[in-house]
Amino acid sequence: MSAQINCPNCGETVQPQLRYCEHCGVDLAMAVVLAEQEALLPIRQVSGMPLAPEILVPRIGEYMTQRNLIKPEDLDRALSYQKERTKIGNPILLGQAMLELGLVDRETLDQVVTAQILELQNALAEANRTLKQRVLERTLELQGALERLSELNVLKANFVSNISHELRTPLTHIKGYLNLLAEGEMGPLGQSQQDGIDVILRAEERLEQLIEDLIQFSLVSRGGMNLDFEKVDLSTLIKTSLDRISPKAKKHEININANLADNLAPVRADEDKINWVLLQLLDNAVKFTPKGGDVLVKAINNVGFVSISVIDTGIGIPKERLSEIFEPFHQLDGSSTRHYGGTGLGLTMVRRIIDAHGSQINVGSVIGEGSCFEFALPAYHPNPGE
Ligand SMILES: Nc1ncnc2c1ncn2[C@@H]1O[C@H](COP(=O)(O)OP(=O)(O)OP(=O)(O)O)[C@@H](O)[C@H]1O
Ligand SMILES: [Mg+2]
Numbered sequence: 052m053s054a055q056i057n058c059p060n061c062g063e064t065v066q067p068q069l070r071y072c073e074h075c076g077v078d079l080a081m082a083v084v085l086a087e088q089e090a091l092l093p094i095r096q097v098s099g100m101p102l103a104p105e106i107l108v109p110r111i112g113e114y115m116t117q118r119n120l121i122k123p124e125d126l127d128r129a130l131s132y133q134k135e136r137t138k139i140g141n142p143i144l145l146g147q148a149m150l151e152l153g154l155v156d157r158e159t160l161d162q163v164v165t166a167q168i169l170e171l172q173n174a175l176a177e178a179n180r181t182l183k184q185r186v187l188e189r190t191l192e193l194q195g196a197l198e199r200l201s202e203l204n205v206l207k208a209n210f211v212s213n214i215s216h217e218l219r220t221p222l223t224h225i226k227g228y229l230n231l232l233a234e235g236e237m238g239p240l241g242q243s244q245q246d247g248i249d250v251i252l253r254a255e256e257r258l259e260q261l262i263e264d265l266i267q268f269s270l271v272s273r274g275g276m277n278l279d280f281e282k283v284d285l286s287t288l289i290k291t292s293l294d295r296i297s298p299k300a301k302k303h304e305i306n307i308n309a310n311l312a313d314n315l316a317p318v319r320a321d322e323d324k325i326n327w328v329l330l331q332l333l334d335n336a337v338k339f340t341p342k343g344g345d346v347l348v349k350a351i352n353n354v355g356f357v358s359i360s361v362i363d364t365g366i367g368i369p370k371e372r373l374s375e376i377f378e379p380f381h382q383l384d385g386s387s388t389r390h391y392g393g394t395g396l397g398l399t400m401v402r403r404i405i406d407a408h409g410s411q412i413n414v415g416s417v418i419g420e421g422s423c424f425e426f427a428l429p430a431y432h433p434n435p436g437e
Contacts, residue, residue: 056206059086067209080210083203090199111145115155115163125154212269215262222262226255261394267327268379268396271403278321278407282431285357286315288322289348292329296337304342307333310349318357318428324404325428331397332361332424338391340365340421353427356410360425367418376414377402 058065059082061075072079112130115121121129133148146164149155231237233248240248270276293307300307329348336346344364351358368376368383375381382395398412405412405426416422 068213083206087203090196208269211265215265218262264396267400276407280319282317283320283322284317285350286311296333300337303337305337305340306345308347312351315350316352316357317431319431320428328401328404331401336361336363356427356429358427360423362423364421368416373414
């Protein structure tokens with residue numbers, strides 16, 4: 052990743068927080084998309100195929116006519132003779148045909164064959180050299196494209212972050228006035244107005260959550276995840292997450308339960324981030340479980356770490372698509388996107404946060420029966436060096 056960022060259009064250095072290049076005025080988001088396509092173009096273009104040795108070495112007949120070792124009409128005769136022999140099921144090589152017709156003597160033929168073998172060897176060596184050169188050129192092209200793409204990725208992550216921050220400001224005003232309205236501070240509301248305000252408030256909360264997710268995502272994409280490790284009491288953390296998700300679970304008619312080991316060991320983790328992880332997993336579990344289903348959070352002590360699982364009795368995920376769900380903006384299908392909502396960033400972030408804790412997230416699922424997301428966190432040790 053390069054330290055300074057250049058405008059993909061004019062190449063001048065640009066301030067990361069700007070939306071338009073201060074030098075050429077181009078919309079940086081558009082320029083990034085176009086530059087990305089351009090950077091990928093050389094990868095898609097396949098230059099001409101390398102020359103094969105058989106193209107480089109003339110066939111024996113051509114070779115001999117070029118050197119006046121045989122006349123063209125004699126070559127035709129030899130070729131016809133060879134064809135005849137093939138027809139009657141007794142095929143011979145062209146050199147043999149020339150010999151049998153007395154068009155060439157054995158010694159000349161041997162010299163020609165030897166010369167041809169040498170030329171073939173040279174042609175092979177030349178083809179290999181060309182191939183090596185092409186591999187080298189392609190590798191350089193790919194390296195160039197990769198560098199360019201990582202630079203563009205930084206710019207992209209900056210836009211997401213800048214725009215998300217910009218969205219936050221008007222949203223804060225909207226939220227402030229909505230709350231004043233909802234609490235009757237701006238005059239009494241009738242029932243239908245109150246209902247309307249409630250709907251807007253819920254939509255505002257969702258929007259706020261999406262913006263927070265985008266900010267988290269762009270922070271992590273820019274390598275900006277700083278973990279604040281501390282001693283974390285998981286029982287309290289899990290109970291807080293369950294409290295936060297329970298209104299949504301109630302609305303979806305999902306039963307939520309916790310099964311936590313007695314004396315659950317404290318862990319070494321970033322409390323806010325793990326809280327966010329749990330909320331994402333619980334949000335998914337509730338979202339992708341039909342009415343009347345169950346969601347269970349389990350935590351058990353292991354030697355040196357604590358395992359946490361979020362288990363649901365929901366729609367499940369096909370085995371072959373388990374790795375896809377951790378890709379950014381990836382939701383399993385168009386219809387479920389529309390049905391369930393979301394941006395498809397939750398699990399991407401979850402995985403990055405768990406990875407940053409030196410652990411990994413595992414998932415098991417059976418279609419129509421449910422899913423289980425599991426990760427472990429290291430037990431807290433007051434003196435980690437010992
Ligand atoms: N518990 C689950 N059961 C079934 N499918 C799931 C579950 N969790 C995740 N998925 C699938 O993985 C996809 C990606 O999940 P992810 O949390 O990243 O995105 P999202 O929930 O769709 O949106 P966001 O979390 O950004 O609001 C989901 O859209 C869904 O298709
Ligand atoms: Mg999600």
